[in-house]
Amino acid sequence: MTDDIYFAPLLPWQHGLWSQLTMRVSTPQQSLPHALLAAGMQGMGKRAFVWRLVAWLLCRTRDEHPLGACGHCESCQWLRSGTHPSLQVLPIVSMPVSADSAHHKEAASSTAKEKKSAKAASNAALKIKVDDIRALQPFIYQGGQGMRICVLDHAEKMTIAAANALLKTLEEPQSQVYLLLISDVPAQLLPTIKSRVQQLALQTIDRAISLDYVTETLGSTANREAVGTDAIKQLIQLANGAPLAAIALAQASWYSKRALWLTTWQALRSGKRSSVAASDYWQTQLSIAEFIELSELMIIDMRRVGVGFGAQQKDINFLTALNDYKPIDTALEAFAHSLQQTKIALQQNVQEKFAYDKLMQELADL
Incomplete structure (x- = not known):
């Protein structure tokens, strides 16, 4: 499977x-x-880089393949099957899947209910505890077993005790043992951890390279809407310069409904449409999670315009x-807070219809 994350093409800005x-x-x-x-924001391709590096380091014929793992040797086959004896990954839920990973592809065929339950379980389990770090010790200190790699994804999710336990390993490096940490929020890592690792220069991406990559990728997909230069530049700006995030934004089902969201808010505020009717309609258009993403983006620009700045969405x-x-900024801030609280409530199995009805009523009151 040549599209596995371990063997995917190197992203242009990472060469x-x-x-x-x-x-x-x-x-x-x-x-x-x-x-x-x-480390750095999502959408920069840092996980793709790390998994590719893991595969290459473990590849039995890497000297013959300087641009990436061969994909065929015994080591590469172990990676494909998710059973490599020289690789440990924490937390367990971070093992790669589909476009972002290489294992457990059966998850792609799960029912919507199973996906929702799995996501809730994943969110709950996304923490690295001290016992997880201690469980790595035999693997790290076994000695004489060739190269061994530990990947700590979402490293900022380590508890204080787990981070302190990891420090000992960082202070006493073992021969042929490599620790690869991945973090979306490096500011949450302990300074003592950051001082003992070397950060990969993955965050700076040339604008021209980013523009070319996003344009080419969107032009080759089935969704060919709004791929002009101005539209691409806007996507990259909205994604804070992260090319993969810009592509995901363009392909999100809610992105084409931004003007409709604004029209709905105007109709709700003027009383031309009831919050119940609006809720019933939007439930046929987007999941509550997608509606929240859409609302968050719209609220950002409403707040920008409200304080005299230009909207990032020029279209x-x-x-x-x-x-x-113009809604007052405190009201917009309160609605943004409500969106965050709704996300948390949904993880606790609050019904989507109830959440939709509540948000529409709050939108009408802005």
């Missing part, structure tokens, strides 16, 4: 870093740091929509 790291491994006088941190006329009435 320089890849060459630096692989050259260090291949040069006798140099070596790879025993602890690396891939929607916020000025006209807010010409006669």
